[in-house]
Amino acid sequence: MTLPVLVAAALFAGVIAYGLFGGADFGTGFFDLTAGSSTRGAELRTLVDHSIGPVWEANHVWLIFVLVTWWTAFPTTFAAATKTLFVPFLLALLGIVLRGAAFAFRKYSGTLAQARLFGAVFAGSSLIAPFFFGTIAGAIASGRVPADGNGDLWASWLTPTSLFGGVIAVGTCSFLAGVFLTADADRSGHPELASTLRRRTLAVGLATGAVVFAALVPITRDATTLSDGLTGRAAPLVVISGLAGAATLVLVFMRRFSPARLSALVAVATVLLGWGVAQYPWMLVDEVTIDDGAGADATLVALLVAVGLAVVLVLPALAYLFRLTQSERWTLR
Amino acid sequence: MTPLLPVMAADPAGLLPAREQMALSLGWHIVLACFGVAFPAMIFVMHRRAIVRSDPVALGLARRWSKVSAVLFAIGAVSGTVLSFEMGLLWPGLMGPFGDVLGFPFALEGLSFFVEAIFLGIYLYGWDRLPPRLHLLMLLPMAAAGVVGTYCVVSVNAWMNMPTGFRMVNGQVTDVDPWAVLFNSGTLLQFAHMWVGAFMVVGFVVAAVYAAGMLRGRRDEHHRLGFTVPFVFATVAALLQPVVGHVLGIRLGQTQPSKLAAFELATTTEQPAPLRLGGLLVDGEPRWFLEIPKWGSFIARGSFGKPVRGLDTFPVADQPPVNITHVAFQVMIGIGSLLALAVVVFWLARWRGRDLRDNRWFLRFAVIAGPLAVVALECGWIATEVGRQPWTVWHVLRTTDAATDNPGLWWSYAGACVVYVGMTSGAWVVLRSMARRWRAGEEDLPSPYGPQRQDA
Numbered sequence: 001m002t003l004p005v006l007v008a009a010a011l012f013a014g015v016i017a018y019g020l021f022g023g024a025d026f027g028t029g030f031f032d033l034t035a036g037s038s039t040r041g042a043e044l045r046t047l048v049d050h051s052i053g054p055v056w057e058a059n060h061v062w063l064i065f066v067l068v069t070w071w072t073a074f075p076t077t078f079a080a081a082t083k084t085l086f087v088p089f090l091l092a093l094l095g096i097v098l099r100g101a102a103f104a105f106r107k108y109s110g111t112l113a114q115a116r117l118f119g120a121v122f123a124g125s126s127l128i129a130p131f132f133f134g135t136i137a138g139a140i141a142s143g144r145v146p147a148d149g150n151g152d153l154w155a156s157w158l159t160p161t162s163l164f165g166g167v168i169a170v171g172t173c174s175f176l177a178g179v180f181l182t183a184d185a186d187r188s189g190h191p192e193l194a195s196t197l198r199r200r201t202l203a204v205g206l207a208t209g210a211v212v213f214a215a216l217v218p219i220t221r222d223a224t225t226l227s228d229g230l231t232g233r234a235a236p237l238v239v240i241s242g243l244a245g246a247a248t249l250v251l252v253f254m255r256r257f258s259p260a261r262l263s264a265l266v267a268v269a270t271v272l273l274g275w276g277v278a279q280y281p282w283m284l285v286d287e288v289t290i291d292d293g294a295g296a297d298a299t300l301v302a303l304l305v306a307v308g309l310a311v312v313l314v315l316p317a318l319a320y321l322f323r324l325t326q327s328e329r330w331t332l333r
Numbered sequence: 334m335t336p337l338l339p340v341m342a343a344d345p346a347g348l349l350p351a352r353e354q355m356a357l358s359l360g361w362h363i364v365l366a367c368f369g370v371a372f373p374a375m376i377f378v379m380h381r382r383a384i385v386r387s388d389p390v391a392l393g394l395a396r397r398w399s400k401v402s403a404v405l406f407a408i409g410a411v412s413g414t415v416l417s418f419e420m421g422l423l424w425p426g427l428m429g430p431f432g433d434v435l436g437f438p439f440a441l442e443g444l445s446f447f448v449e450a451i452f453l454g455i456y457l458y459g460w461d462r463l464p465p466r467l468h469l470l471m472l473l474p475m476a477a478a479g480v481v482g483t484y485c486v487v488s489v490n491a492w493m494n495m496p497t498g499f500r501m502v503n504g505q506v507t508d509v510d511p512w513a514v515l516f517n518s519g520t521l522l523q524f525a526h527m528w529v530g531a532f533m534v535v536g537f538v539v540a541a542v543y544a545a546g547m548l549r550g551r552r553d554e555h556h557r558l559g560f561t562v563p564f565v566f567a568t569v570a571a572l573l574q575p576v577v578g579h580v581l582g583i584r585l586g587q588t589q590p591s592k593l594a595a596f597e598l599a600t601t602t603e604q605p606a607p608l609r610l611g612g613l614l615v616d617g618e619p620r621w622f623l624e625i626p627k628w629g630s631f632i633a634r635g636s637f638g639k640p641v642r643g644l645d646t647f648p649v650a651d652q653p654p655v656n657i658t659h660v661a662f663q664v665m666i667g668i669g670s671l672l673a674l675a676v677v678v679f680w681l682a683r684w685r686g687r688d689l690r691d692n693r694w695f696l697r698f699a700v701i702a703g704p705l706a707v708v709a710l711e712c713g714w715i716a717t718e719v720g721r722q723p724w725t726v727w728h729v730l731r732t733t734d735a736a737t738d739n740p741g742l743w744w745s746y747a748g749a750c751v752v753y754v755g756m757t758s759g760a761w762v763v764l765r766s767m768a769r770r771w772r773a774g775e776e777d778l779p780s781p782y783g784p785q786r787q788d789a
């Protein structure tokens with residue numbers, strides 16, 4: 001394994017972590033949005049507050065990790081991607097900003113009217129951000145970002161792969177969030193809420209699965225390098241992901257919410273990993289390889305030092321945070 | 334009169350809006366960032382007092398401050414994310430060639446944000462859930478992360494001012510040494526100035542809130558303590574800041590003489606150089622200033638005899654916009670001196686047995702000292718950044734070559750203005766309503782749609 005590939009692996013680990021944890025946070029927006037009137041939705045919205053309140057900022061930092069590692073390790077590809085995909089990057093950013101701010105504002109807003117406004121912004125923008133991240137992934141994976149960054153500002157991402165990528169991202173985030181919220185509601189003794197959430201989660205899961213199937217043909221045509229990889233080297237991962245996704249549906253259906261969380265994480269992690277494996281060795285598909293796009297060796301080594309520090313300093317702290325939030329004392333009463 | 338931000342015909346289409354958008358988002362982020370840097374330390378002092386002395390007033394303040402910090406840190410984090418995107422969206426000419434040179438400090442900065450966000454989550458939600466002393470300790474990693482994070486970002490900025498850690502060979506970047514960037518010689522002072530500045534901003538702003546309360550007649554222990562703790566922080570910072578700033582300025586004579594010339598409104602080289610208070614450059618001539626002989630040399634060079642190089646010794650293409658730089662610099666110095674004087678007066682009076690917290694004029698001043706500190710901070714950055722022009726990386730990369738050529742950037746700038754106005758108003762409305770409910774005796778602030786409040 002070359003040095004750049006090692007760093008790319010660390011970068012991609014960040015993408016997966018963001019996809020899982022950030023994704024689950026974003027997905028709560030869907031349930032928040034569809035929770036109904038202020039009275040009817042109060043219980044669910046309180047659960048959303050409680051579930052992601054302590055962790056969303058930490059989960060958000062994965063994105064910073066990804067961006068920073070990307071521009072440090074593969075600077076020209078970062079510049080090329082931000083130039084060509086200016087519009088989706090900007091819109092994803094808009095989603096992130098509105099969501100983070102509105103979430104904090106809603107929690108402390110003084111009146112119901114304000115809470116409604118901020119809540120709507122929070123929930124809506126939670127869907128905008130993953131959609132545009134999905135389009136960005138789709139554009140890179142389908143080889144729409146030229147090495148010099150002079151791709152068309154619109155045509156580069158208004159493609160089947162990008163648009164399906166966006167919808168799938170939204171669906172996946174919502175499904176993940178649904179599984180976690182259902183488990184939280186069940187664990188904290190809100191059986192009615194849990195069963196509503198269970199129904200919705202199943203619906204979201206089935207719908208997302210249907211979209212994935214519908215997307216297969218257009219994506220195979222539109223993104224040949226990616227689909228070659230997905231059906232070749234990455235095929236085992238795709239299969240595992242499909243199985244884990246189906247298992248999650250079954251577990252949720254059987255009200256086995258705790259194990260469903262694990263299988264949902266596996267399903268999403270393997271599909272992301274599958275994308276990475278399928279796209280290897282390209283950084284920007286069909287344009288720049290990981291080795292060619294890499295920056296100076298000294299910088300890559302330094303980055304690995306930073307990654308090592310993260311493993312030693314950040315992961316234990318993160319584990320502590322997650323353990324606290326899952327403990328009895330912290331459960332919503 | 335020379336245009337404020339000269340734009341040449343050959344400039345990339347995105348240049349002007351990119352600059353404006355960068356200035357807006359950085360100028361906004363920096364204020365919130367100050368809270369991320371300095372507020373945990375202040376909450377720590379307050380919270381510790383509550384535990385050690387079993388002081389209920391301090392405990393109430395610490396609880397409230399932690400709720401305020403939840404709002405401020407959230408918008409601080411998202412506004413920082415904006416910057417990470419903008420580095421690429423607005424400045425591909427910087428990030429493409431130099432990403433691997435300047436990126437490493439950002440990576441470490443990312444780590445410290447991780448630590449900050451994790452312990453923030455634990456601290457905010459740990460009230461009544463963690464054992465009190467352990468809970469208190471959760472603030473320490475946050476404060477430490479603030480130091481490391483500030484050092485790291487500022488090292489990038491210091492590198493833009495005094496680039497090292499690479500060589501240019503035939504227009505290509507080679508021999509990259511990221512550690513040299515992280516530990517570049519300019520960082521320590523610039524970091525110190527920024528860090529102390531953050532304590533000034535947060536100290537004076539928080540003190541201002543309680544000073545305003547006292548002016549309205551709320552003179553209870555809650556307000557007195559809420560004023561005093563941040564004011565003590567602000568005092569130490571305000572006294573240190575001119576010293577650090579002065580040393581920082583002396584360096585400029587060697588490293589960025591054209592910036593120094595703009596700071597000092599020096600059109601021609603003078604020895605010794607006077608200090609010009611106020612004034613603007615009109616048609617190439619300095620006008621409307623007050624001249625103090627020799628002091629320019631002292632402030633800029635640390636001695637009354639040394640010369641200050643004039644702008645006319647630099648090619649026109651290498652001169653920064655003089656007026657913005659000069660005015661911003663002087664406003665910073667003016668405010669810094671004023672605030673340092675004010676804290677000296679306060680503590681002298683205190684030593685003589687007079688408590689200025691009972692003096693309405695002093696309280697009025699304390700209320701505006703908060704915004705003044707923010708203005709000083711903004712002006713310091715504007716002076717630094719605009720004074721570096723036309724270079725993004727000093728004598729290596731011109732801003733025209735760093736900027737994107739995207740012609741649609743005015744749209745994104747307009748959008749950014751709307752979003753920042755919205756976020757500012759949102760924060761204002763929410764923080765005001767929190768304060769109002771606290772005054773009305775509601776301590777917990779349940780969410781309005783929460784189970785406790787469904788009847789409301």
Ligand code: HDD
Nearest residue numbers: 523527530533575578579582666669670709710713714717
């Ligand atoms: C509360 C804020 C504050 C206050 C009261 C002061 N400063 Fe400052 N100053 C800053 C906040 C700041 C800053 C915003 O933090 C800057 C911008 C870049 C930096 O590192 O610090 C800065 C930059 C800055 C620079 C430019 C450095 C460069 O371009 O490399 C100089 C020379 C000074 N300051 C000098 C002073 C002096 C002599 C002060 C005496 C009163 C002073 N500052 C007060």
Ligand code: HEM
Nearest residue numbers: 061064365366369370406409410413414416417446483486
């Ligand atoms: C002197 C300048 C700066 C200082 C002192 C500073 C400091 C901070 C601090 C303390 C935070 C924590 C957020 C909070 O608690 O409010 C923060 C957040 C952030 N800053 Fe800055 N910052 C500066 C400039 C920048 C620049 C130039 C960038 C990027 C180009 C940047 C990127 C970020 C990011 C991405 C975050 C969000 C981290 C998170 O998700 O928690 N900052 N900054």
Ligand code: HEM
Nearest residue numbers: 352356359360363486487489490714715718719724725732
């Ligand atoms: C460590 C932190 C910072 C970094 C790394 C940084 C980086 C940059 C970069 C890359 C640019 C664009 C290139 C250029 O115009 O030269 C810029 C411009 C600018 N920045 Fe900073 N900046 C930092 C802190 C700040 C802060 C806190 C402010 C607050 C006001 C600020 C104000 C500006 C302004 C006004 C410009 C536009 C200058 C012009 O084009 O005339 N910067 N900065």
